[in-house]
Amino acid sequence: MKINTVTHVNNNPYREKENTFMPKESRRKQEDQLRISTEAQELLKTHSWSADREERIASLSKAIGEGSYSIEPTEIAKKMTAFWETRT
Template identity: 35%
Template sequence: MKINGTNQSNFNPYQKQLQKQAEVKQEMKNKEDKLQISNQAKQLQETAKPDPARQQRVQEIKQAVESGEYNIDPKQTARKMIAFWNNQP
């Protein structure tokens, strides 16, 4: 009869699983998130800058709203809404 002591190599059958889990955790800690923007996306960002004339108009409207001088014609708004919804397929 052969009796092996506690120094047996298969003493803990789950040791390899525990080591793999520890390695995976270590790999996850070492990874970093990276972000890359394509050249096409960069070009779109450059061309998406607002038109200076439109930007000026928006500023004028903002100032009129803040000062309380901006008036809205409800009839004209309703007409434009109806025209928009009648032109939809």
């Protein structure tokens, strides 16, 4: 004898109430918005670190290209030891 499986009906009364609870205006998808404060906008305008960095990179690449760029090993060693001393 074969027993047929019970078919489930997708009837959820809580789901129906959920849909009627929200007004139609709030059902619309909201778009993402980004708001930057005026203080942050002023900081972005006055902060010229990117220009300074570009100038430094240009001067370093020029010195490397000319062959006049030299590295001081003692200065590098001092900075490395100072860095690792603060880490421990």
